[in-house]
Amino acid sequence: MDMFDLTGRVALVTGGAHSIGFTIGVGLARAGAKVCFNCSSEASRQRGLEAYREAGVEVRGYVADVTDERAVQALVARVREEAGVIDILVNNAGIIKRIPMTEMTVEEFTQVVDVDLIAPFICAKAVIPGMIEKGRGKIINICSMMSELGRETVSAYAAAKGGLKMLTRNICSEFGGANIQCNGLGPGYIATEQTAPLRQRQADGSRHPFDQFILAKTPAARWGTPEDLVGPAVFLASDASNFVNGHVLYVDGGILAYIGKQP
Numbered sequence: 001m002d003m004f005d006l007t008g009r010v011a012l013v014t015g016g017a018h019s020i021g022f023t024i025g026v027g028l029a030r031a032g033a034k035v036c037f038n039c040s041s042e043a044s045r046q047r048g049l050e051a052y053r054e055a056g057v058e059v060r061g062y063v064a065d066v067t068d069e070r071a072v073q074a075l076v077a078r079v080r081e082e083a084g085v086i087d088i089l090v091n092n093a094g095i096i097k098r099i100p101m102t103e104m105t106v107e108e109f110t111q112v113v114d115v116d117l118i119a120p121f122i123c124a125k126a127v128i129p130g131m132i133e134k135g136r137g138k139i140i141n142i143c144s145m146m147s148e149l150g151r152e153t154v155s156a157y158a159a160a161k162g163g164l165k166m167l168t169r170n171i172c173s174e175f176g177g178a179n180i181q182c183n184g185l186g187p188g189y190i191a192t193e194q195t196a197p198l199r200q201r202q203a204d205g206s207r208h209p210f211d212q213f214i215l216a217k218t219p220a221a222r223w224g225t226p227e228d229l230v231g232p233a234v235f236l237a238s239d240a241s242n243f244v245n246g247h248v249l250y251v252d253g254g255i256l257a258y259i260g261k262q263p
């Protein structure tokens with residue numbers, strides 16, 4: 001199973017201090033990669049480092065704003081000095097704002113697009129020259145159900161994640177010849193902090209209506225966990241996926257295949 005081995009590969013996971021990014025970081029490190037993560041504050045860097053230590057893996061943590069091109073260029077240069085040229089970029093950092101579209105300000109919309117779409121462009125742009133130099137590279141863009149589907153209140157998020165799917169295909173188109181594979185990983189409904197408001201128990205202890213809705217929409221009949229994403233992430237980061245390019249691998253318990261339970 002050497003084809004899944006990441007020994008010696010340098011990985012950068014954006015937003016890797018907690019949640020999905022953290023779990024993917026641990027997975028890549030356990031597969032042998034030298035993992036670096038970034039986050040937006042010193043406090044979360046410290047918390048992140050502690051969590052990785054508890055998980056028994058050694059990583060490097062950095063603070064850098066992924067929406068700031070100069071900060072990202074400096075981050076990539078520092079990672080190169082301290083860990084080596086990046087082989088694997090996981091564009092994971094993301095935010096969501098659930099606001100009805102007619103109430104959403106342009107500033108709020110722009111903020112979501114900045115983090116969820118412009119930042120992956122900035123980060124990919126920063127690592128691609130090193131990958132070309134090295135003769136190989138893996139870029140994994142964390143997409144979403146909203147790369148395919150719309151829903152009330154998530155216009156900016158859906159626009160950004162749909163755009164990220166197309167950025168994925170475009171990076172594949174432009175750099176496939178340089179032996180760079182750029183694929184999307186599309187989490188379904190995963191139990192994280194970001195989806196916690198959608199799963200909150202009702203006052204009478206019953207499940208949130210959205211929680212019930214998701215269970216009825218998911219053939220697996222459960223929410224996913226960050227751990228469900230680790231195998232697919234290692235696959236997309238490894239030589240096992242060397243001819244997989246421009247694809248979005250949805251890890252959704254089957255939601256996109258299913259019309260939903262009849263009422």
Ligand code: GCO
Pocket residue numbers: 096098143144145146151154157186187188189190194195
């Ligand atoms: C929502 C959810 C989604 C998830 C996830 C789904 O409000 O419907 O929060 O947007 O965050 O990305 O794949």
